[in-house]
Amino acid sequence: MxxxxxxxxxxxxxxxxxxxxxxxxxxxxxxxxxxxxxxxxxxxxxxxxxxxxxxxxxxxxxxxxxxxxxxxxxxxxxxxxxxxxxxxxxxxxxxxxxxxxxxxxxxxxxxxxxxxxxxxxxxxxxxxxxxxxxxxxxxxxxxxxxxxxxxxxxxxxxxxxxxxxxxxxxxxxxxxxxxxxxxxxxxxxxxxxxxxxxxxxxxxxxxxxxxxxxTHPPRRLEDLADPIRRALSRGGVALIPAFAVDRTPVLLMALRQLVRDGYLPPVPVFVDSPMALAALDVYRKAVTEGGPEIRDEVRAQAGDPFDPGELRMIHTPEESKKINQPAYPCVIISASGMATGGRVVHHLQQLAPNPRNLILLPGFQVAGTRGRALLDGARSLKMYGGYVPVRAEVVGLPEFSxxxxxxxxxxxxxxxxxxxxxxxxxxxxxxxxxxxxxxxxxxxxxxxxxxxxxxxxxx
CATH class of the missing domain: 3.60.15.10 (Ribonuclease Z/Hydroxyacylglutathione hydrolase-like)
Known part of the structure; x- marks a missing residue:
């Protein structure tokens, strides 16, 4: 049995x-x-x-x-x-x-x-x-x-x-x-x-x-572009908590296409997660080698499919701290995807109180996580033993799951x-x-x- x-x-x-x-x-x-x-x-x-x-x-x-x-x-x-x-x-x-x-x-x-x-x-x-x-x-x-x-x-x-x-x-x-x-x-x-x-x-x-x-709505890149464009026009930062494995590469591919097609201006896109950067190297290797998992049209593209044009890779904690309060509009992609830990929590602490900024949540958020609290309309988040007000715009995009x-x-x-x-x-x-x-x-x-x-x- x-x-x-x-x-x-x-x-x-x-x-x-x-x-x-x-x-x-x-x-x-x-x-x-x-x-x-x-x-x-x-x-x-x-x-x-x-x-x-x-x-x-x-x-x-x-x-x-x-x-x-x-x-x-x-x-x-x-x-x-x-x-x-x-x-x-x-x-x-x-x-x-x-x-x-x-x-x-x-x-x-x-x-x-x-x-x-x-x-x-x-x-x-x-x-x-x-x-x-x-x-x-x-x-x-x-x-x-x-x-x-x-x-x-x-x-x-x-x-x-x-x-x-x-x-x-x-x-x-x-x-x-x-x-x-x-x-x-x-x-x-x-x-x-x-x-x-x-x-x-x-x-x-x-x-x-x-x-x-x-049932997922159609995956429309314009739905990703619109809130990011609003934040950039306000002089703000688009902060995207994203899973390091797969979600970050997929978002970078989408941003690359949006910049190329003129839906977004070419601004710096920071990937602030050592794990995401390491995973990105594996994804690049997989695209190069091909195999049964990778779509043919991705392999046929010229250049790095994960570079929107001004890709900035953040490795050290010191570099990460410098982009907590950037002096210009930009996009920050950081792990973890549900804001349960990692460098994205430090970014939330600094960026969530500013109404010019955007917090974009492109995927499922488990109950009890900061990401789910944000989707549910939380006006403050607990982190590092204290509370931080949430004044930034919050947008969920489940179609990017x-x-x-x-x-x-x-x-x-x-x-x-x-x-x-x-x-x-x-x-x-x-x-x-x-x-x-x-x-x-x-x-x-x-x-x-x-x-x-x-x-x-x-x-």
Whole structure:
């Protein structure tokens, strides 16, 4: 009997962890993500899930976003030494994400200790750089379409998911049964990446539902240009909190086209995130090498597809501080994408009080994050132990999300050659997950349920 246990991303949009256990007791963890957002969710990062009281035999990662891979160093700290399977590009991006996460954990703990705003006498990081480096050593690249037998006794095959570079759907098979995990699915109109591959047949499907209750409006570059142009005309700064992996490259491509087509004036565009700059190098390499993920039209472009014309790359903290109060209109792209940490928080502290400025949020914002508070109309934000007024213009652009919407999700599910015995909906806020489950039931005729936290089912 093969069982599946939902250790994360059940009734929430973060912390993806799914444990497959074989008849012989082999255990494969599919994704190893951190919880983000509400404090109660973040506290779960400090607790070992009941199903992981002993380390699994192996891990497979769908992609390199923090809510899918970021708990791996913590798992290593708790004694995990097995292989971590992932796509080749994920094996290049995950080290960037994990080292940055460790650095932020260490930095935040040290800052809290210096300024005394932590409730703990000695604030500690969830994991440190040594844990991240040890986790990185365990990465084992697996090309798309190659079946790999794991020490858990589970055969794993990865397929293109089209969400970010290297993102994969995961097909896992053992003891004559199989489960398919969507990871995060991409959109059919991603400007850089080809869409997801068709879903292979399986006995169980675990599908994300981030936008399970929504249909994205068309991705119109004018919607990005209009608020930025307003801020620049006021002599202000357009601050864009953006995920370092994928969102920053996609935004730079959009800005390049808007400047080239005359929708925006050529102004300095600062990328202020060491992680984003490192990820940008990986994306440039992928465009140069091509392969099944990159669209042909992107490879055919002349010049750097990620340079809007006046690209300024900010590496050091000293350089970052200098652009906190720039003397001229400009665009600043900085991580993290939901303003939960990193250099963007310092920029918010300086720029949010000025009504000339713009805070642009191009993607999903988890409840409990500063980004979500801004979208919900917050007039002040708490950071570094105090409050900062929000007087800047705030604009959300969900159409720039890299997540599939309800239509895309149903299209991918319907591409399977046969219906599964059960489809489990995960990685969504309650209404989004419930809506997608209802649509899959009504339109596909599938037995579809919303997975519950720590629920265990037979595959």
């Amino acid at each position: 093969v069982t599946l246990r939902f250790l994360g991303a059940a009734e929430t949009v973060t912390g993806s962890k799914f444990l497959l256990t074989t008849t012989a007791g082999g255990r494969l963890l599919v994704d190893c993500g951190m919880f983000q957002g509400e404090r109660e969710l973040r506290r779960r990062n400090w607790q070992s899930p009941a199903g992981l009281d002993q380390p699994p035999d192996a891990v497979v990662l769908s992609h390199a976003h923090l809510d899918h891979c970021g708990w791996l160093p913590r798992l290593v700290r708790q004694g995990f030494t097995g292989p971590v399977y992932c796509s080749p590009w994920t094996a290049e991006l995950a080290p960037i994400v994990l080292r940055d996460a460790a650095h932020l954990q260490e930095e935040d703990a040290a800052f809290a200790a210096r300024h005394g705003y932590s409730r703990h006498r000695t604030p500690l990081p969830l994991f440190d750089t040594a844990d991240a480096d040890q986790a990185i050593k365990l990465l084992r690249p697996v090309p798309f379409g190659h079946r790999r037998h794991t020490p858990a006794g589970v055969d794993v095959t990865l397929h293109r998911a089209g969400h970010i570079l290297g993102s994969s759907t995961v097909h896992a098979a053992a003891d004559g049964r199989s489960a398919l995990f969507s990871g995060d699915l991409g959109r059919s109109d991603h400007p850089l990446l080809n869409p997801p591959e068709a879903a292979p047949g399986s006995d169980a499907v675990v599908v994300e539902s981030t936008y399970g209750d929504q 890299a997540h599939a919407d309800a239509r895309d999700l149903l299209t991918w599910l319907s591409s399977a050659p046969r219906p599964p015995a059960t489809c489990y909906v995960v990685h969504g806020e309650p209404h989004a997950a419930a809506t997608l489950a209802e649509k899959a039931d009504a339109e596909l005729g599938w037995c579809t349920v919303v997975a519950r936290p720590d629920e265990q089912v037979v595959v």
